[in-house]
Amino acid sequence: MTKPLIEVERKRTFTGNVDTFIATLRAHGFTQANQLHENDTYYSRSDVDFMQTVECLRVRERDGFAEVTYKPATSHATSTNDGVIMKPETNLSIAPNDTATAKQLLVNLGMIELVTVTKFRRTFTSATYPSAVIAIDEIMDVGTFIETEVTLADKAAALRTINKLERSLGVDVFPLATKPYRDMCMEA
Numbered sequence: 001m002t003k004p005l006i007e008v009e010r011k012r013t014f015t016g017n018v019d020t021f022i023a024t025l026r027a028h029g030f031t032q033a034n035q036l037h038e039n040d041t042y043y044s045r046s047d048v049d050f051m052q053t054v055e056c057l058r059v060r061e062r063d064g065f066a067e068v069t070y071k072p073a074t075s076h077a078t079s080t081n082d083g084v085i086m087k088p089e090t091n092l093s094i095a096p097n098d099t100a101t102a103k104q105l106l107v108n109l110g111m112i113e114l115v116t117v118t119k120f121r122r123t124f125t126s127a128t129y130p131s132a133v134i135a136i137d138e139i140m141d142v143g144t145f146i147e148t149e150v151t152l153a154d155k156a157a158a159l160r161t162i163n164k165l166e167r168s169l170g171v172d173v174f175p176l177a178t179k180p181y182r183d184m185c186m187e188a
Contacts, residue, residue, distance in 0.1 A: 003153035011147040012174040030124040043111040083176035
């Protein structure tokens, strides 16, 4: 039986020039995979504060795509002291015209709407690092972030890849962003 893939990610607050960083990505063999606007509406339970447990229940919308996502609570087993998050994700694709119904279903189940995060995301991939995605996220009213994400079954190998990529791309000089975008938007 093969081990399930784990998404391992780290994000940093980006204070550099986005165009210069994109040129750096291209010089390292990365190409832009997509650019899109996303609206992520986050929920919590009435009996469990997902802000405290750092769980994620969201409905994501973008052109021609929608999904409901759940990520379990953050613990010492799912995060490291250097800002790396390692969690399994459960994603349920839904028809884009069903997002209102999905949101109503969550409310009917007792979920509480927390916030909607509006994001402009550009993702970059490389044949040299097929399990990696570099994202430039511009979060409305919050700021710009670089997220390095690696999806592998081996957490240690994924972490090594993130560290190597961040060093080679010069991202490791920017401060860690350890809070989810949801929390940042709620604080803004």
